[in-house]
Amino acid sequence: MLIEFSVENFKSLKEKQTLSMEAATPLNDLDYNLIDLKDQADKEYQLLKSTALYGANSSGKSNVLDALMRLRHLVKRSHQNQKGDKLSHEPFRFDKEFVDEPTKFDITFIQDNIRYNYGLSYTEEKVIEEYLYYYPKGRRSQIFERQNTDEYEFKKDEKEQKMIKKRTRKNVLYLSSSTQFDYDKTTKAFDWFNEILNGIGPGEHPELTEFTYKKYDGDETSKKRIQKALKVADFGISGIEGDIKTIPVDEIKDLPLEFTQLGLSDEGELKAVAIQTKHELEDTEGTLPFFLESEGTQRFFSLIGPIIKALENGEVLVLDELDTKLHHSLNKFIVELFHDPEDNPNGAQLIFTTHNTNLLDQDLFRRDQIWFTEMDPKEGSTDLYSLVEYSPRKDKDIEKGYLVGRYGAIPFLGDEKILKEGG
Numbered sequence: 001m002l003i004e005f006s007v008e009n010f011k012s013l014k015e016k017q018t019l020s021m022e023a024a025t026p027l028n029d030l031d032y033n034l035i036d037l038k039d040q041a042d043k044e045y046q047l048l049k050s051t052a053l054y055g056a057n058s059s060g061k062s063n064v065l066d067a068l069m070r071l072r073h074l075v076k077r078s079h080q081n082q083k084g085d086k087l088s089h090e091p092f093r094f095d096k097e098f099v100d101e102p103t104k105f106d107i108t109f110i111q112d113n114i115r116y117n118y119g120l121s122y123t124e125e126k127v128i129e130e131y132l133y134y135y136p137k138g139r140r141s142q143i144f145e146r147q148n149t150d151e152y153e154f155k156k157d158e159k160e161q162k163m164i165k166k167r168t169r170k171n172v173l174y175l176s177s178s179t180q181f182d183y184d185k186t187t188k189a190f191d192w193f194n195e196i197l198n199g200i201g202p203g204e205h206p207e208l209t210e211f212t213y214k215k216y217d218g219d220e221t222s223k224k225r226i227q228k229a230l231k232v233a234d235f236g237i238s239g240i241e242g243d244i245k246t247i248p249v250d251e252i253k254d255l256p257l258e259f260t261q262l263g264l265s266d267e268g269e270l271k272a273v274a275i276q277t278k279h280e281l282e283d284t285e286g287t288l289p290f291f292l293e294s295e296g297t298q299r300f301f302s303l304i305g306p307i308i309k310a311l312e313n314g315e316v317l318v319l320d321e322l323d324t325k326l327h328h329s330l331n332k333f334i335v336e337l338f339h340d341p342e343d344n345p346n347g348a349q350l351i352f353t354t355h356n357t358n359l360l361d362q363d364l365f366r367r368d369q370i371w372f373t374e375m376d377p378k379e380g381s382t383d384l385y386s387l388v389e390y391s392p393r394k395d396k397d398i399e400k401g402y403l404v405g406r407y408g409a410i411p412f413l414g415d416e417k418i419l420k421e422g423g
Contacts, residue, residue, distance in 0.1 A: 060382025212305025
């Protein structure tokens with residue numbers, strides 16, 4: 001479970017910006033939107049089950065999610081870097097002083113009832129600083145600290161960690177490297193990034209369509225859950241049939257039209273999937289190739305498999321532009337899956353961006369679950385802040401207040417006529 005994430009000098013995020021999933025203590029409403037838990041030291045936490053990010057286009061809300069996913073990518077993949085490989089570094093570019101400065105990430109999360117704090121700073125050339133602490137008995141305990149790229153401090157398993165240090169390149173995260181060498185005290189933190197934190201972007205994701213179909217076809221429990229979701233969505237779909245195949249790349253011209261290409265398999269062959277949806281209508285029944293379903297239906301189907309997986313495993317699901325191609329009722333349905341204790345028994349969390357202002361409802365969200373991003377017009381940098389800062393009354397219409405600019409984070413449109421001569 002995610003507690004807090006901070007980022008500095010990444011894309012439009014110039015100064016340090018922090019997204020917190022801890023409940024604001026003065027709020028005492030919508031308790032079912034909270035995760036109550038204790039760690040191994042009996043420290044109590046109240047964490048949010050979901051957070052919605054609003055803001056104008058180009059305000060930087062997607063960059064907040066991108067930063068979290070960039071950290072995940074670095075942790076998962078940096079050990080593959082060879083000597084001279086560049087780290088993915090996208091600093092704030094509207095200030096020359098920041099272009100050559102490191103990007104900084106800091107994250108606090110709970111894994112197996114233990115709190116961890118991990119952070120790093122890096123440029124495209126190398127890791128500058130890195131650290132991992134954990135709190136097995138309620139007090140911070142150092143697993144490792146790294147400064148000036150090659151200067152390490154170890155207070156545990158010093159001999160073993162020094163061996164790993166010698167094999168860690170300057171362009172590789174020690175968290176990644178040490179996990180590859182099976183160092184047990186970093187493995188749990190790595191597993192959180194690898195297994196618990198997951199993200200989905202706004203574009204088309206045929207691999208997720210394949211995932212949902214495999215989940216549907218894999219076991220009866222998942223099948224019933226997906227069928228129930230499709231029924232609630234009111235697409236008129238009563239069942240799914242599918243076929244997944246791999247063919248040699250040189251035979252791609254022979255691939256039937258109903259198959260969607262997924263990419264190459266591990267053996268270098270083309271992977272493709274064909275799905276047929278069953279429809280039982282009042283006077284007839286039949287099947288429809290999946291690619292002929294509406295784009296909204298295809299989007300929902302691609303999302304529901306990963307969403308059910310997240311709910312089952314207690315994952316943190318980061319979803320950019322939740323409302324893409326989906327009706328408001330489906331947006332709300334997805335959010336309520338995470339809020340419902342029966343659908344979400346394992347403390348899964350949803351973090352998403354959206355333009356759907358119909359979700360700005362204090363019967364759906366607590367104030368600490370609503371966040372905004374606003375672009376500074378002078379610097380071109382993003383400011384991230386919570387609705388809690390405005391302390392609106394419970395009876396206030398949050399959607400109306402947002403649309404009239406009470407909380408910022410909306411575009412202000414001029415009245416210029418774009419086709420006016422001489423404009």
